[in-house]
Amino acid sequence: MNNSNFSKLPPRFNFSKSYYVPIYLVIIYFVVKSFSQVELSFSSIINSLPEMKQFFQELFPPDFSRIDSVISSLILTFQIALVGTILGIFISFPISIFASRTQSPNKFLYFLARAVVSLFRTVPDLIWAIFFVVTVGLGPIAGVLTIMVDTIGFCGRFFAEAFEEVDPGPVKALNAIGAGKLSTLMCAVIPSALPSLVNSSLFSLEKAVRSSVVLGLVGAGGIGVELKTAMDMFRFDEAATIILAIFILVLIVERVSSWVRGKIMEVG
Amino acid sequence: MSKDNLVLNVSNLSKSFGDTEVLKGVSFSVEKGEAIALLGHNGSGKSTLFNCMAYLLEPTSGFIRVSELDFSKLSKKALRNARSKIGFIFQKHNLVNRLGVLSNIIHGKLSTDPSPRLWFQKFAPSALRLKALNLLEKVGLAHIAGKLAGQLSGGQSQRVAIARALMQEPELILADEPTASLDPQAGTEVMELLYKLAQDEGITLVFVTHNVEHALKYSNRILALKAGELVIDKSTKEITKEEIDTLYE
Numbered sequence: 001m002n003n004s005n006f007s008k009l010p011p012r013f014n015f016s017k018s019y020y021v022p023i024y025l026v027i028i029y030f031v032v033k034s035f036s037q038v039e040l041s042f043s044s045i046i047n048s049l050p051e052m053k054q055f056f057q058e059l060f061p062p063d064f065s066r067i068d069s070v071i072s073s074l075i076l077t078f079q080i081a082l083v084g085t086i087l088g089i090f091i092s093f094p095i096s097i098f099a100s101r102t103q104s105p106n107k108f109l110y111f112l113a114r115a116v117v118s119l120f121r122t123v124p125d126l127i128w129a130i131f132f133v134v135t136v137g138l139g140p141i142a143g144v145l146t147i148m149v150d151t152i153g154f155c156g157r158f159f160a161e162a163f164e165e166v167d168p169g170p171v172k173a174l175n176a177i178g179a180g181k182l183s184t185l186m187c188a189v190i191p192s193a194l195p196s197l198v199n200s201s202l203f204s205l206e207k208a209v210r211s212s213v214v215l216g217l218v219g220a221g222g223i224g225v226e227l228k229t230a231m232d233m234f235r236f237d238e239a240a241t242i243i244l245a246i247f248i249l250v251l252i253v254e255r256v257s258s259w260v261r262g263k264i265m266e267v268g
Numbered sequence: 269m270s271k272d273n274l275v276l277n278v279s280n281l282s283k284s285f286g287d288t289e290v291l292k293g294v295s296f297s298v299e300k301g302e303a304i305a306l307l308g309h310n311g312s313g314k315s316t317l318f319n320c321m322a323y324l325l326e327p328t329s330g331f332i333r334v335s336e337l338d339f340s341k342l343s344k345k346a347l348r349n350a351r352s353k354i355g356f357i358f359q360k361h362n363l364v365n366r367l368g369v370l371s372n373i374i375h376g377k378l379s380t381d382p383s384p385r386l387w388f389q390k391f392a393p394s395a396l397r398l399k400a401l402n403l404l405e406k407v408g409l410a411h412i413a414g415k416l417a418g419q420l421s422g423g424q425s426q427r428v429a430i431a432r433a434l435m436q437e438p439e440l441i442l443a444d445e446p447t448a449s450l451d452p453q454a455g456t457e458v459m460e461l462l463y464k465l466a467q468d469e470g471i472t473l474v475f476v477t478h479n480v481e482h483a484l485k486y487s488n489r490i491l492a493l494k495a496g497e498l499v500i501d502k503s504t505k506e507i508t509k510e511e512i513d514t515l516y517e
C-alpha cells in the first residue's frame with residue numbers, strides 16, 4: 001500500500017468534528033418527544049377495543065333502505081370529481097408549459113407559474129374546501145372548485161416535469177427546420193409527453209374521487225354530506241351502506257383508469 | 269466562381285463559449301451541387317460550425333450567407349423562413365417517435381407553412397400527404413408509411429429524416445455524423461442514399477464523418493477543422509492519406 005496515496009482519499013465521517021451533532025441531537029430529541037406527546041399507549045388502544053367492536057357491530061348489517069339517495073349522491077360525488085378534474089387539467093396545461101424550465105417563454109412567467117402551482121399544492125384540499133364553502137357557499141360548486149385547485153397543484157407540477165423530460169432531439173430538429181414555437185410544442189413536445197400527461201391526469205381523477213368524498217364532510221357537496229349526517233345521527237348501519245358505496249366507486253374508478261393507462265402505454 | 273452559384277459563404281467565423289474559443293476565423297464558400305466532407309477530431313468544432321451556419325447558435329463574429337441571405341440581418345420570423353433552405357440531418361434521427369412516419373416527413377414544411385393542419389398527417393392537405401409518400405418512396409420506404417416513427421430501425425429512421433429534410437426543398441443539406449449511430453452496412457447505405465439524392469436533386473451537401481472511406485467516396489471536396497481552425501480545404505482528388513492522418517494525431 002502506498003502511503004502517499006492517503007492524502008487523496010476523500011475524508012472519513014468524523015463525528016466529533018461534525019457541526020451537525022447539535023442538529024442530530026435536536027432531531028433525535030424531537031422524534032422521541034413526539035412519541036410521548038401524541039399519548040401513544042398500548043393500554044388506551046387495548047381499552048378501546050370493546051368500543052371498536054361495538055362500532056363494527058352497529059355497522060352490520062348495513063341498512064340499504066336509503067340506497068336510492070345514496071346512489072344519486074355517489075353519482076354527484078363522481079361528477080364533482082370529474083368536472084373539477086377536467087377543469088383543473090385544462091387550466092394546468094398552459095400553466096405547466098410556463099412552469100417547465102425547457103418550455104417557459106421567460107423567467108418571470110416561469111417563477112410565477114411555479115409559485116401558483118406550489119401554492120395550490122401545498123395548501124391542503126380541506127382548507128381550499130372550507131375557503132370555497134365560506135366564499136361561494138355550500139354545495140357541489142365548492143367541491144368542484146376545490147378539486148380544480150387541487151388538480152392544478154398536482155397536474156401543474158407533473159405536466160411540467162413531463163415537458164422537461166421530453167427528448168430534446170426532435171425539438172432541436174424542428175427548430176432547425178424553422179418551425180415556430182407553437183408548432184414545436186404541438187409536434188414534438190406534447191406527443192412525446194402524452195403518456196405522462198394521460199397518466200398524471202388519470203391519477204388526479206382517482207385522487208379527486210377519493211378527496212371529493214372527504215370534501216362533503218365540510219359541506220362541499222356529494223356523498224360526504226350523507227356520510228356526515230348518518231354519523232351525526234349515530235345511524236352507523238346507514239353509514240355502512242355509504243362507506244360500501246364509496247369503496248365500490250373508488251374501486252371502479254381505479255380499475256377503469258388502470259385499464260385506460262394500459263391501453264395508452266401500448267401505443268408506441 | 270460565379271456569384272450566382274454560391275450557396276454558402278462563411279466568412280471569418282468565430283465562436284466562443286465563455287472564454288473558450290471553439291471556432292477561430294473560419295472562412296470558406298460552397299458552390300451549388302458540391303458534396304463536401306467535413307473532417308476533424310471530436311471537439312474540433314464541427315457541430316458548432318453547423319449550428320452557426322443555421323444560426324441555431326449566434327456566431328461571436330464573422331458572417332454567414334446562405335444563398336445571398338445574410339443570416340445576421342434577419343428578423344426572427346425571416347430567420348425561421350430562411351432555415352427552410354437548410355436541411356439538417358443529425359447523428360440521432362430526431363424523429364418524433366410517437367407520431368407516424370408521414371407526419372414526421374410533413375413537418376419538414378413547417379418553416380414555410382405554420383398551419384396546424386401540418387401537425388398530424390391525418391389533417392394535412394392531400395397534396396402534402398402525397399408528396400410525403402413520394403419522398404418516402406424515394407428513400408425506399410413507401411411500405412412503412414403507416415408506421416409510427418418509434419417502430420423503425422436506426423437505418424430506416426435516418427432515411428425518414430432524410431425524407432423530412434427533402435420535404436423542406438432545401439438548397440443545402442448539413443448532415444452531422446449521419447451514420448455514426450448505425451451499423452457499418454446501414455451506415456454505408458444511408459450515406460450512399462444521401463449522396464445520390466443530393467446529386468440527383470442538385471442539393472448541396474456538407475456532411476461530417478469519421479469514416480475516411482465515406483469522406484473520400486462521397487465528396488468532391490474535403491474540409492477539416494483542427495482545434496477550431498480550418499486546416500484543410502482541398503478537392504477530394506488531391507487529398508493524401510498523410511494529410512488526413514495529421515488530423516487525428
Ligand SMILES: Nc1ncnc2c1ncn2[C@@H]1O[C@H](COP(=O)(O)OP(=O)(O)O)[C@@H](O)[C@H]1O
Nearest residue numbers: 285286290308309310311312313314315316317
Ligand atoms: N453550448 C456549449 N457550451 C459550451 N461549450 C460548448 C458548447 N457546445 C460545444 N462546446 C464545446 O465546443 C467544442 C467543440 O464542440 P463541437 O462543435 O461539438 O465539436 P465536434 O462536433 O467537432 O465534436 C467542445 O470542446 C465542446 O465542449
Ligand SMILES: [Mg+2]
Nearest residue numbers: 314315316444
Ligand atoms: Mg459533433
